[in-house]
Amino acid sequence: MRTILYLIKKEFLQIFRDKFIGKAIFGIPIIQMLILVPAITFEIKSSEICIIDNDRTSESRGLISKLDGSPFFRILQSTSSEKEANELLYSDKADIVLHIPSGFGKDLGTGRPAKIMASVNAINSMTAQLSWAYLSGVIRDYNLDIAISGNPEAANAMAAIGITNRYWYNEMLNYKHYMLPGILGILVAAIGFVLAGLNMVKEKEVGTIEQINVTPVRKYQFITAKMVPFLVIGLIDLAIGLAVGKLVFDIPFEGSILLLFLGSAIFLVAALGLALFVSTMSGTQQQFMFVAFFFMIIFILMSGIFTPLESMPVWAQKIDMANPVAYLMRINRMIMLKGSTLSDIRGDLFALTAIAVIFTALAINRYRKTA
């Protein structure tokens, strides 16, 4: 035990002796949070819309003013030339072209179904879907207005089956609140994974490991001493990240902070175990970085931070059972947004613990005190 303490003390000495790393490990989480949280968002603030109004009646103007009133749309131009509108779409200036054909007002007046056409720029399918969803919302709204104003009976019927929806756990569908717990996870993962692995490979490259190997230091002692400092640093980074989230983005925090730290601590052991396992097999820092990068990309992109796990193919979901970042993502969101308790996330915590134990055991087993 005393030996582990000495080894840990040595690691801390070395980490903070490097002036850049010593500062960066605390500066990076702040910068990362300030940049990533507001930057990574799915919200569409204003879709540029171009309107071809061939109708020019009070009905068509009513629809246009409805769109104008919505915070999601900005009317870029009204034109009667289809060619001009399409050019705007081609040149990426407009996101949507809405075509109101002549006769729109007349059809509405006579009670026949009126038609409009919307062309959505779908280079980015995510934006296109969202723009479309917002647009159909506005049109539905407008539809309702007409129905009510023209027919009092229908208005009564509408009132009878009033539909309201409420988004639970993130009522405003605030993407900052959705992304922040995930970004916290990635931040913790990156620091621990990269720094610990590089640290271990460096000992090999410089040759200091040869001197350690002839000492009576045990394998588990050495690996533990490599993990603990980065576990501590990772948790401090998590605290800094949370503070930034609270102060700058006013993130709601429903659950127990202690539970969040417990989840992250287990996750860190898993990530550090994997990093050290990879580093025991790497001879140089380049080799390590190459493999580490591969794991990081796969783990993060498959973690469910951007795309819901449920929409992945089944085989991918199976792979994710071994992905510690996926568990962390879920645990963080459940605790922070939903206020889940220990018994709610018990299953995820157990699975994460199992992964942590396996990776650490692999690292200890693979580390050779002989050449």
Added chain:
Amino acid sequence: MSKSIESTGIWKNFGDTQALKDISFDVNEGEIFGFIGPDGAGKTTLFRIITTLLLPDRGSMTILGLDSTKGFKKLRENIGYMPGRFSLYLDLTVEENLNFYASVFGTRVEDNYELISDIYSHIEPFKKRLAGKLSGGMKQKLALSCALIHRPRLLVLDEPTTGVDAVSRTEFWEMLRKLRQHDITIVVSTPYMDEAIRCDRVALIQSGQIMTIDKPQNIRDGFSRKLFSAKAADKYGLLIALREYPGTLSVYPFGDSIHVTFSEEKPDKALTEFLLKNGITDAVLNETEAGIEDRFLELMGKDETRKL
């Protein structure tokens, strides 16, 4: 006299390369035992087996009465190792390195200070300096201090004097001599033939094989022929001429002279005439005492020597 190391028939391959072939030797307790050989002779591989970092393919080695493969845990507490490459933490200070190695061996610097005081006192004024900022000689003293801090019974030094200036080298060997009073057995390797004389016994090693093991003086005496030192103003011309002369057995440059042996007891007039014919008029030939290097080259075989 009891033995610190008993090695019998050690073999080690790396893929197709035979690094060690049938290495057998004994090291007596308390002696300074040297392995002398050029780079690539297998010295480092052998040392890594002695320090339990490497397992031999065949053969057995008993170190301090323990089997090197089975007793490695106990052995690591009693061996001090200084690898050929400086392997201390460059980003830790002199003092931090020493304290660290003391603590991983479960001891304290104060407990064994008298053992290292002779060596450490040279670098103590710089104890707050990072190890990476030390000169070669100081690094070597720090490495030796760290290897000794747990009072090992066997000290293994892999080319400790490579890359160190002449003054520090002499100092270093004096330090090793002084360590004998503490009953520490020392196994040391070096590519410098002139350092062999400072060992109690040496093994000449070449291409993974031990050629001979003996006291340095006996090795020099083992030189089988009369050795002559030849000099001339045109050293290169003399070298070529001697190589062409049919009566020479071995010719190789040695410092500012040329070492040469002949098939006959003494070079006769025919040689002088031969040299004159080749334009060497001022050749001086003196009998000289063979050194370790001469014996080493002789053992390596005549054919190879001629090529040098």
